[in-house]
Amino acid sequence: MDNHEVTIRSVDFSTGVISPSYRVLRRTLREIAPIFWDQEAAKSILQAEGDRLIYEVHVTEIPESIEHLPFCTTIIYPGCVGEEYHMTKGHFHSQRQRAEIYLGLSGKGALLIQNEEGEVRMIEMEKGTIGYVPPGWAHRTVNTGEEPFIFFAVYPGDAGHDYKTIEEQGFARRLFKDQHGPRLVESPNWRK
Amino acid sequence: MDNHEVTIRSVDFSTGVISPSYRVLRRTLREIAPIFWDQEAAKSILQAEGDRLIYEVHVTEIPESIEHLPFCTTIIYPGCVGEEYHMTKGHFHSQRQRAEIYLGLSGKGALLIQNEEGEVRMIEMEKGTIGYVPPGWAHRTVNTGEEPFIFFAVYPGDAGHDYKTIEEQGFARRLFKDQHGPRLVESPNWRK
Numbered sequence: 001m002d003n004h005e006v007t008i009r010s011v012d013f014s015t016g017v018i019s020p021s022y023r024v025l026r027r028t029l030r031e032i033a034p035i036f037w038d039q040e041a042a043k044s045i046l047q048a049e050g051d052r053l054i055y056e057v058h059v060t061e062i063p064e065s066i067e068h069l070p071f072c073t074t075i076i077y078p079g080c081v082g083e084e085y086h087m088t089k090g091h092f093h094s095q096r097q098r099a100e101i102y103l104g105l106s107g108k109g110a111l112l113i114q115n116e117e118g119e120v121r122m123i124e125m126e127k128g129t130i131g132y133v134p135p136g137w138a139h140r141t142v143n144t145g146e147e148p149f150i151f152f153a154v155y156p157g158d159a160g161h162d163y164k165t166i167e168e169q170g171f172a173r174r175l176f177k178d179q180h181g182p183r184l185v186e187s188p189n190w191r192k
Numbered sequence: 193m194d195n196h197e198v199t200i201r202s203v204d205f206s207t208g209v210i211s212p213s214y215r216v217l218r219r220t221l222r223e224i225a226p227i228f229w230d231q232e233a234a235k236s237i238l239q240a241e242g243d244r245l246i247y248e249v250h251v252t253e254i255p256e257s258i259e260h261l262p263f264c265t266t267i268i269y270p271g272c273v274g275e276e277y278h279m280t281k282g283h284f285h286s287q288r289q290r291a292e293i294y295l296g297l298s299g300k301g302a303l304l305i306q307n308e309e310g311e312v313r314m315i316e317m318e319k320g321t322i323g324y325v326p327p328g329w330a331h332r333t334v335n336t337g338e339e340p341f342i343f344f345a346v347y348p349g350d351a352g353h354d355y356k357t358i359e360e361q362g363f364a365r366r367l368f369k370d371q372h373g374p375r376l377v378e379s380p381n382w383r384k
Contacts (some may be wrong), residue, residue, distance in 0.1 A: 006315065006324070008322075011295070011320050019248075066348075067294050069287040069292065069346060069348065069369050097259040098259055099254075104202075128203050130202060130203060130210075
């Protein structure tokens with residue numbers, strides 16, 4: 001990005017759409033099915049629905065380098081795979097000691113953060129909640145409501161994304177829907 | 193901040209108040225009068241009103257170090273000093289090559305950015321506008337509306353604040369209110 005070129009953007013708080021649009025990454029169940037606990041439920045959904053959009057991320061062309069602050073919006077669509085809420089893949093920053101900020105815009109959800117020892121914290125989010133991911137913690141977001149859960153995120157340009165560690169190890173806790181609402185339970189297959 | 197201690201905060205989009213509260217910095221006309229063009233008008237206001245709150249910044253205890261992302265909200269109250277709109281002092285980052293993000297929450301305003309050569313760009317802001325300050329540009333915000341202009345800001349923890357350069361040189365352009373709305377004009381006393 002040329003420093004002399006200033007793109008003015010806006011974000012619609014109710015839809016999460018960034019204008020002007022640059023790129024939208026879409027994660028469907030077919031692609032991210034392995035992150036869910038109930039693999040039989042995932043298969044049934046794929047058979048019945050073909051595929052399902054779990055979430056999308058609206059990104060910009062801000063460079064990922066130390067002097068910049070890339071930002072994005074994420075829209076997680078409501079629903080469950082088995083009893084487990086729709087959620088993002090989750091990641092550490094490659095440069096572990098980098099924070100991230102999430103600002104809730106619409107809907108209801110949870111930010112799960114996990115450190116390298118597998119300690120997990122849950123931050124419930126709605127419009128106006130500031131979910132701060134401290135340096136060193138992996139982060140995953142979950143839609144625990146009935147509407148799209150939408151948030152705005154900012155991260156340091158040199159953070160980098162390490163998806164692999166979470167792909168391999170998972171999160172130590174999973175967020176299930178029970179009759180009383182979200183229930184955070186130990187993941188039987190963590191680090192397996 | 194202990195990484196194991198996660199403070200959950202929220203921001204009220206209509207008032208800019210961050211809860212739980214940590215610290216609110218208040219800038220009054222008495223303190224920042226020299227930034228305005230019309231010094232006679234500033235004096236008259238101080239005589240008539242005693243003092244006047246121009247803006248306030250709600251900050252948190254997030255450390256200013258490279259691994260963190262400090263954030264704040266700013267509320268600029270509506271009004272003019274002479275014909276010039278209420279505005280912030282403005283600053284460069286001490287570490288020049290660091291960006292900043294402003295997200296409009298309420299009201300109407302402008303983000304003025306200026307590079308070291310004195311080139312000025314104006315980004316009009318309202319709810320949802322993302323004002324991106326590219327690395328290397330000083331930034332000042334202005335309330336051009338009739339209501340408080342409120343925005344959320346995030347900056348890299350190692351950016352630092354250089355207020356002195358702008359205190360000494362000012363901005364090369366000033367935003368005045370005329371009968372048709374905001375008018376950006378060359379500042380007669382820039383770098384003097």
